Amino acid sequence: MKRKPVIFIIVALVFLTSESVLGTIWVDETRAVSAYDSNGWVITAYDGSTVYISFLVINGSDISLRGSDISLRVFDSYNYLNWSDGFSSESVIERINAEQDSVAFSVDHGQHYYIILDNRDSPYSVDVEIIVQDTPIESGTFEGTPTIITLISFGIIFTIGIAALAVILLIKRRQSKNEYSTGLITKTKKLQIEKTSKAKGWFCPNCKNKVVDVEEYCSYCGHRIYRN
Secondary structure: OOHHHHHHHHHHHHHHHHHHHHOOEEEEEEEEEOOOEEEEEEEEEOOOOEEEEEEEEEEEOOHHHOOOOEEEEEEEHHHHHHHHOOOOOOOOEEEEEEOEEEEEEEOOOOEEEEEEEEEOOOOOOEEEEEEEEOOOOOOOOHHHOOOHHHHHHHHHHHHHHHHHHHHHHHHHHHHHHHHHHHHHHHHHHHHHHHHHHOOOEEEOOOOOOEEEOOOOEOOOOOOEOOOO
């Protein structure tokens, strides 16, 4: 039962550390975009952060269409509504008919952003691998290939977790040792008191109550005890 708080603290520490080291990954997947259609995500970016986007078209509806293109558009909420309704709009980021690309934009104030894969002008469906996160994207991150930064980050997290566990266990051990010492002292004093209370006693000449040999004054009435 005592191990549960320790495990909880370690899990919380690892979670908080991973958030600060690895950042936020909003999208990391392969998304199918049908012909004459669009697809996308909405993310909430924080003030002062930078959003990094990397995409790669891997194939189309026909194997001969490998290398087809896609248009990437990024809107804030206001311009996304205008764009979806067919009105004039302004993109934060726009890449038209690209097979692959990597882009980034800074967030001036926290708000929702719409990441759109626009395939409405194409008669062919495509599959697109895309990553959207708030840390720089290295090459070779597609198809689940771990990056050096990711491996180092998890190594740091693991090391911090082990160190924290060792510190917590050391503190718990010291607390247990102190509690044992305190309990032993208390038990010794109790035995001494019990032993003293069983000693041969005297009777107070004033109140007639029994007092032990070591008492100079009666613990009941305060009368001084004179022993011959």
